[in-house]
Amino acid sequence: MKNIFLFLSILLSTSIIAAEKPNKNDDIVNTKLISGKVIDKISGEEIAGAKIEIDNKIVYTDLSGNFSTLIKNKNPQALITSISYKNTKVNISPTAISSIVIELESQ
Numbered sequence: 001m002k003n004i005f006l007f008l009s010i011l012l013s014t015s016i017i018a019a020e021k022p023n024k025n026d027d028i029v030n031t032k033l034i035s036g037k038v039i040d041k042i043s044g045e046e047i048a049g050a051k052i053e054i055d056n057k058i059v060y061t062d063l064s065g066n067f068s069t070l071i072k073n074k075n076p077q078a079l080i081t082s083i084s085y086k087n088t089k090v091n092i093s094p095t096a097i098s099s100i101v102i103e104l105e106s107q
Helices: 002-020 024-029
Strands: 032-039 053-054 057-060 067-073 077-081 087-091 101-104
Touching: 053 067, 057 067, 077 101, 087 101
Parallel strands: 032 101
Antiparallel strands: 032 067, 053 057, 053 077, 077 087
């Protein structure tokens, strides 16, 4: 009798857990990898440590100014900030190439 009760408890709990989880396949299908480089508009030098806010995420550029992230939103807007540079907003088109170059202007 205990074995039947234990089996039914496990079966019920796994059913509840499975019902609460969203379908991860939808997330995979609707995501896109965006990568790029943040550079100085005048000199063309890479900007390390620039903050990129996109699709409710925050990522930072590496020492070479590169970044990458997965996005779910079809038309996200990115806000790029860095010390000594003007804040820059960039619209990312859903049909755009996944690698972009963002130029920041000095303050």
